[in-house]
Amino acid sequence: MEPELTSVVRCPACGAETAAQMPVDACQFFWACPSCGERIRPLEGDCCVFCSYGSVVCPSKQVTQQ
Structure with missing residues (x-):
C-alpha cells in the first residue's frame, strides 16, 4: 500500500487548517x-509536525504501521 502524501495540518496557535504535501524522504520538523x-x-x-498536528501521520510512520 502506498502512503498518503497529503495531510491537513491544524495550527495549535490559531486553529487554522491547511492541506499540505508531506515529503517522502524526510520528516518536516518546522x-x-x-x-x-x-x-x-x-x-x-513525535518525529514531525504531521505526526503532531496533521490528519495523517508522515509517510515513514505510515509504512512502519502497515
Missing part, C-alpha cells in the same frame, strides 16, 4: 502556518 505565521514544531516524542 512548519509555518499560512494563516497566522506561527512557526510550529512537533510535540515531544
Whole structure:
C-alpha cells in the first residue's frame, strides 16, 4: 500500500487548517502556518509536525504501521 502524501495540518496557535504535501524522504520538523505565521514544531516524542498536528501521520510512520 502506498502512503498518503497529503495531510491537513491544524495550527495549535490559531486553529487554522491547511492541506499540505508531506515529503517522502524526510520528516518536516518546522512548519509555518499560512494563516497566522506561527512557526510550529512537533510535540515531544513525535518525529514531525504531521505526526503532531496533521490528519495523517508522515509517510515513514505510515509504512512502519502497515
